[in-house]
Amino acid sequence: MPAESNWGGNVAFTARRLHHPESVAELQEIVARSPRVRALGTRHSFSTVADTDGEHVSTSRLPAVIEVDRTERTATVGSGLRFGEIVRAIDEAGLALHNLGSLPHISVAGACATGTHGSGTGRRSLAGAVRALTTVTADGGLAEVRRGEADFDGSVVALGALGVVTRLTLDLVPAFAVRQTVYEDMPREEFRENFHAVMSAGYSVSGFTRWRERAVDQVWLKERVEADGTEPAPRTWFGATAADGPRHPIPGMPGTHCTPQQGLVGPWYARLPHFRLEFTPSSGEEIQSEFFVDRRDAVAAFDALWQVRERFSSEVLIGEIRTVAADSLWLSPAYGRDSVAFHFTWAPDAEAVARAVRVVEEALRPFSARPHWGKLFTTPSPGALRELYPRYDDFRALAARLDPSGVFRNTFMREHFPD
Numbered sequence: 001m002p003a004e005s006n007w008g009g010n011v012a013f014t015a016r017r018l019h020h021p022e023s024v025a026e027l028q029e030i031v032a033r034s035p036r037v038r039a040l041g042t043r044h045s046f047s048t049v050a051d052t053d054g055e056h057v058s059t060s061r062l063p064a065v066i067e068v069d070r071t072e073r074t075a076t077v078g079s080g081l082r083f084g085e086i087v088r089a090i091d092e093a094g095l096a097l098h099n100l101g102s103l104p105h106i107s108v109a110g111a112c113a114t115g116t117h118g119s120g121t122g123r124r125s126l127a128g129a130v131r132a133l134t135t136v137t138a139d140g141g142l143a144e145v146r147r148g149e150a151d152f153d154g155s156v157v158a159l160g161a162l163g164v165v166t167r168l169t170l171d172l173v174p175a176f177a178v179r180q181t182v183y184e185d186m187p188r189e190e191f192r193e194n195f196h197a198v199m200s201a202g203y204s205v206s207g208f209t210r211w212r213e214r215a216v217d218q219v220w221l222k223e224r225v226e227a228d229g230t231e232p233a234p235r236t237w238f239g240a241t242a243a244d245g246p247r248h249p250i251p252g253m254p255g256t257h258c259t260p261q262q263g264l265v266g267p268w269y270a271r272l273p274h275f276r277l278e279f280t281p282s283s284g285e286e287i288q289s290e291f292f293v294d295r296r297d298a299v300a301a302f303d304a305l306w307q308v309r310e311r312f313s314s315e316v317l318i319g320e321i322r323t324v325a326a327d328s329l330w331l332s333p334a335y336g337r338d339s340v341a342f343h344f345t346w347a348p349d350a351e352a353v354a355r356a357v358r359v360v361e362e363a364l365r366p367f368s369a370r371p372h373w374g375k376l377f378t379t380p381s382p383g384a385l386r387e388l389y390p391r392y393d394d395f396r397a398l399a400a401r402l403d404p405s406g407v408f409r410n411t412f413m414r415e416h417f418p419d
């Protein structure tokens with residue numbers, strides 16, 4: 001049976017078969033005998049990045065390894081595990097991941113492969129924590145690459161193009177507590193004039209807007225605090241008011257699906273994501289897009305989007321604005337620049353979304369916006385991608401060297417990284 005579609009339902013997979021290997025040896029055999037194969041994580045990408053016209057290998061039944069090394073401050077984890085499945089073991093060892101995305105439902109390898117990120121000034125994407133990777137390569141062999149080695153920076157955000165990752169070693173930090181407060185109705189002028197102060201006011205900050213008159217509907221402030229005895233957060237902040245109950249970023253959706261708010265202090269893993277593992281994240285019926293610009297252009301990019309909002313806002317369920325620190329991973333959308341990411345959760349009307357995405361892309365073009373690989377985008381062309389990613393050709397060369405016969409290539413790679 002093939003996996004029929006991605007989580008969002010907007011990509012019908014073309015794979016002929018779906019394998020569920022239960023051991024690395026079984027996975028190696030499948031890869032060795034398949035002319036075309038691709039890893040499938042938890043299927044949460046909205047682009048066709050995970051598709052293949054060959055065979056899919058799901059990582060969901062690979063060994064659920066979680067080895068926490070307190071001395072080295074690392075966790076080595078099985079690639080198919082979801083973040084929500086590794087965080088408790090890490091916390092129990094008194095350690096933490098530096099950051100998490102909005103949802104704990106995604107696989108560790110799938111998230112790192114697309115440059116998935118959370119928010120926070122100074123916080124790199126989730127791939128920024130990767131110290132080493134073990135991968136089943138095109139010939140079915142096993143290869144390990146570690147930070148500091150020549151191929152490493154090209155191998156972490158690799159879009160599934162270099163092989164099937166079986167385990168990852170992640171850097172950890174000492175465990176910490178977080179207080180989450182949702183502020184509502186921040187006036188647009190307050191937000192844009194104090195943009196950097198707002199976005200760096202906490203460990204992780206997200207601004208949510210539907211790009212309508214109410215300007216910034218919610219700001220989620222996640223502050224690192226002592227585990228006990230913290231003062232409650234102030235009631236008003238930059239013209240916004242602390243919410244009087246649990247909120248969901250999408251109006252009308254239940255706040256109980258989200259991590260605890262209202263200043264309640266809790267562990268890092270239960271506050272950094274917005275959504276709780278036991279509920280469907282976000283709306284469940286949606287398409288997403290996201291674009292990264294240089295953080296120095298954040299306000300100008302915000303203004304550019306605001307000017308054309310009437311041409312895309314009717315499709316927006318919610319937009320989110322986050323910060324991501326620069327890294328050195330060749331295909332990371334935050335490569336070499338501290339970034340601000342403009343995210344859009346769209347109502348699931350593919351044609352209307354495509355029109356809206358083009359409006360957003362046009363508005364952000366002057367800012368050399370880089371699209372999130374795992375979300376829907378219509379441009380840039382390969383030539384423009386080469387301009388956006390200084391190591392674009394190095395990545396193509398790495399993929400050609402490690403996968404000379406194109407076992408892991410798919411339509412997405414051929415389109416964006418042609419021979």
Ligand SMILES: Cc1cc2nc3c(=O)[nH]c(=O)nc-3n(C[C@H](O)[C@H](O)[C@H](O)COP(=O)(O)OP(=O)(O)OC[C@H]3O[C@@H](n4cnc5c(N)ncnc54)[C@H](O)[C@@H]3O)c2cc1C
Nearest residue numbers: 039041042043044045102107109110113116117160165374
């Ligand atoms: C509700 C929702 C909320 C989201 N929130 C965020 C967010 O906060 N921040 C953000 O940046 N993104 C977010 N995303 C996007 C999501 O994080 C990415 O699309 C991510 O790649 C999904 O991981 P996955 O395991 O589902 O990967 P998949 O979609 O299954 O695969 C993505 C890519 O990874 C490759 N891959 C998967 N496993 C492996 C492996 N073992 N080895 C090699 N390659 C592999 C696949 O081949 C494919 O190219 C969200 C998506 C949804 C649906």
